[in-house]
Amino acid sequence: MTGKIETQAGPLGVPADGETPRFQIGDRVTISVRYPVGHYRVPHYIRGKKAVVEAVIKPRALNNEDEGFGRNAGQKRHYYRVAIPLTDLWPGYAGSATDGLRIEVFENWLERTQ
Amino acid sequence: MHSHDHTPITVPDSAPGYYEVMETAIRELLTEKGLIQPGEIRRQLEVLDSRTPQLGAKVVARAWVDMEFRARLLENGRTACEELGITFYDDTQLIVLENSPKVHNLIVCTLCSCYPRPVLGLPPDWYKQKPYRARAVREPRAVLAEFGTVIPDDVEIRVSDSTAIVRYLVLPLRPEGTEDWTEEELASLVTRDAMIGVINVEARERILQ
Amino acid sequence: MTPSAEFVKKLPNDIGGASADRIDCRDHELQPWEKRCHALADVLDYHKILNTEEKRRGVAELGTELIGKLSYYERWVTVFANILFQKQILTPEELAIRMGNVAARHSREAAELAL
Numbered sequence: 001m002t003g004k005i006e007t008q009a010g011p012l013g014v015p016a017d018g019e020t021p022r023f024q025i026g027d028r029v030t031i032s033v034r035y036p037v038g039h040y041r042v043p044h045y046i047r048g049k050k051a052v053v054e055a056v057i058k059p060r061a062l063n064n065e066d067e068g069f070g071r072n073a074g075q076k077r078h079y080y081r082v083a084i085p086l087t088d089l090w091p092g093y094a095g096s097a098t099d100g101l102r103i104e105v106f107e108n109w110l111e112r113t114q
Numbered sequence: 115m116h117s118h119d120h121t122p123i124t125v126p127d128s129a130p131g132y133y134e135v136m137e138t139a140i141r142e143l144l145t146e147k148g149l150i151q152p153g154e155i156r157r158q159l160e161v162l163d164s165r166t167p168q169l170g171a172k173v174v175a176r177a178w179v180d181m182e183f184r185a186r187l188l189e190n191g192r193t194a195c196e197e198l199g200i201t202f203y204d205d206t207q208l209i210v211l212e213n214s215p216k217v218h219n220l221i222v223c224t225l226c227s228c229y230p231r232p233v234l235g236l237p238p239d240w241y242k243q244k245p246y247r248a249r250a251v252r253e254p255r256a257v258l259a260e261f262g263t264v265i266p267d268d269v270e271i272r273v274s275d276s277t278a279i280v281r282y283l284v285l286p287l288r289p290e291g292t293e294d295w296t297e298e299e300l301a302s303l304v305t306r307d308a309m310i311g312v313i314n315v316e317a318r319e320r321i322l323q
Numbered sequence: 324m325t326p327s328a329e330f331v332k333k334l335p336n337d338i339g340g341a342s343a344d345r346i347d348c349r350d351h352e353l354q355p356w357e358k359r360c361h362a363l364a365d366v367l368d369y370h371k372i373l374n375t376e377e378k379r380r381g382v383a384e385l386g387t388e389l390i391g392k393l394s395y396y397e398r399w400v401t402v403f404a405n406i407l408f409q410k411q412i413l414t415p416e417e418l419a420i421r422m423g424n425v426a427a428r429h430s431r432e433a434a435e436l437a438l
Binding site for chain 1: 277
Binding site: 129130133134135137138139140141142143144147149150154155158159161162195202203224225226227231236238239240242243244245246247248249251252257260261275 | 334336337338339340341342343344345346347348349350351353354356357358360361362363365366367368370372375379382385393395396397399401403404407412417418421422424425426429430433
């Protein structure tokens with residue numbers, strides 16, 4: 001993983017990298033934009049979109065994009081259920097302005113919205 | 115009566131196709147190499163045959179009559195189903211999506227065919243095909259209308275797209291006029307399509323036991 | 324601008340939001356071999372011989388033409404073969420020979436039933 005490694009000492013020891021969820025419910029996040037060759041589980045239609053974290057999926061799990069190439073082990077991180085209004089996804093969306101998407105995204109595809 | 119002309123009788127099974135032959139050959143070779151055990155496929159077929167929408171219907175009916183179970187179900191779908199003896203053989207998580215007068219839920223897998231198999235069995239063909247997968251996230255109201263379901267504009271639609279380890283089950287609204295129905299009678303109303311979210315549960319004429 | 328990039332950047336199964344036809348609600352009862360195929364996928368996943376995500380990746384790798392022309396479980400079993408070859412668990416030759424034996428066995432059995 002790139003980026004600064006944040007260590008937070010809890011009352012009973014330092015968690016390993018990836019053990020502490022990076023995001024919490026209510027956090028504003030942006031889906032990353034990148035174009036993996038061969039296998040991915042983040043659909044094009046949400047890339048670059050802004051979302052709000054609705055749930056942190058527990059327990060943490062393997063990166064399914066790596067699993068696609070047979071990696072059955074490795075560092076586990078969290079998936080997040082995020083919400084995106086359909087009006088943000090589809091120009092001229094014809095339904096209700098409150099209609100929304102919910103989708104699970106792995107931690108390495110999310111950035112904190114600036 | 116037999117004729118005596120020795121014309122072969124029609125064999126009911128047609129010759130297996132190319133892909134059936136492939137499946138059989140792969141299974142036999144892997145078994146001979148000891149990579150899978152004889153009987154494992156048979157056992158898994160039993161598992162698959164035992165998972166039908168009736169399991170999901172039992173979960174829904176229980177949630178309709180038992181408010182504490184409902185709360186546990188919404189908190190952790192998998193552990194609540196496990197209370198009823200439903201095991202999650204595919205090691206997925208389950209989020210149960212509660213319909214309300216203000217929110218209608220719909221589930222889809224745009225990338226493939228992820229589906230809550232442990233509690234609903236195998237998905238219908240339409241769920242796995244392009245029209246539903248492409249359009250459910252883009253125009254859910256039009257998709258619902260094709261199933262005969264019209265959701266008013268003041269009701270929010272939430273479309274959940276499964277891409278990873280979580281599977282979904284819609285907890286439909288309990289129909290009016292069923293207040294004194296038994297759990298079994300209630301379960302008989304709940305269909306697969308209502309737990310996917312493309313239709314609502316209707317109270318039909320009650321069949322008294 | 325590389326027009327051919329789009330075919331690799333976007334997987335053939337990444338269809339959320341694409342324009343598509345009316346939904347055809349017809350369903351079909353699975354044939355026994357299709358159910359066995361599904362059971363085989365589950366068993367291969369339990370053993371981590373071929374996990375579910377590898378199967379998904381394998382289906383996407385078949386490409387648009389095969390995805391369009393093969394049925395759901397025809398795609399799965401083709402992917403099993405492809406991945407088992409890649410992992411050197413089976414060879415194309417041994418699978419082909421066994422497939423020939425299986426087909427011949429069925430013909431013999433059918434002929435015996437007809438007598």
